[in-house]
Amino acid sequence: MLVGQLYRQVRNRFRQAGLSTPELDAKLLVSAALEMSVSDLVLNETDEVGFHGVELANGHAEKRLGGMPVGRILGEREFYGRSFRLHAATLEPRPDTEVLIDAVLHRSDPESPSLMCDIGTGTGAIAVTLLAELPRSSMIALDLSEDALACASANASSHGVGERFFPLCADYLSALGQAESSSAGPGLDWIISNPPYIRTAILQELSREVIQHDPNLALDGGETGLEAYVRIVTDAVHLLRPGGQIAFEIGYDQAGDVKKQLRHHGFGAIEIINDLAGNDRVVVARKM
Template structure:
């Protein structure tokens, strides 16, 4: 079988199954199985496939058709132009979360130095990206899962920021001191009652700990905003990823804890995605 034949076979099956991005999924999975750059797939479509590589591509195809996301199949996901390894304890980083990173970077001078804290760091995608883009900062990366922290530490090493990356296994900020410049987080914010109705790519493959925001979907924000009000230095900032219908609640909580300069930023789809504020 030739490369082009295999790609079109996988692509057509993905199209027939109703996947949202069948052509892209097929390109990425076939390229990975054959160890061929995605950009070279078309140029090499007349080449014969080495023995065994087609079987790997077809195994990837089966996993994808059974609902496993591409990132889970490959064990990694692109985020902000970098690759991040995943494991069973980490959420697969989404493009919407890049809105949070953009918002923080726009408010942090590249020449500044300071300390940030990423609560619920997971794979470390947010924390590592911020460190890579702002070399004067150090990061305290907090997660309740040791397995997630191991993954995040590996990603920090992969992107050469491990010397400024400090993993802490804790429940929120229970063991941290005051004086932080930034608190950032993409906390669990999905209501418990709707978890079962989520797409199977999410509820069967993402860790529940990173999704379940309690009965209201807002429980994590109560804790994080209250803690940040104590831990941030005067002038320090907080940046939180939020659900599309949670902006009013977050603004109310931030005002209640004395924050000022409150902003809500929309993602590329036009949905409220990030809440930002400053400690006076």
């Protein structure tokens, strides 16, 4: 079988199954099976494929047709132009979260050293990306899962930011204490999080790709979907320096409630940022 024939065979199976991105999925899975880039898939479409390559590509296709996301099959996912290793204990990074990265970068000076904290770091996609883009910053990366922290640490090392990446197993901000920061004392410059925000009652309405392959711990936001925001904001006001900022990813209908929490705890300069689909996606605020 030729490279081009194998790709089209897999693509057609995905089309028939009604997958949302059959061409892209087929390109990623077949090119990975054949250990070539996606562009080489086109350039080498008349090359012969060995038995092992065909078997591996078909195995990938079967997993995809069974509902496994491409990233889980390959064990990695691209985010903000970088590849991140995945683990069963981590959420698969989504393109929508890149809005959160942009929001922080647009409000940060890459020449100024900042102490940042990423809550629920998972793969470390947020933390590692910000460290890579802000070379004078340091990051405390919190997660309740030791497995997730190991995955994030590996990603930090592979992207050359491991020396500025400090993993800590903790439940939200509890391990950082409750000491008030002052204008003369230390404090965090940024607290950033993509916390669990799905209401418990609607978890089962999510796609099977999410339910079966993303950890529940990273999805379940409690009865209202707001539990994580309440906990983080309550502690953040004590840990941020004056003028320090906080940034959250939010659900499309949560901006009003998150803004109320922030105002209640004395935050100001609150901004709501939309994603490419026009939905509320990120909240940014400043400790006054």
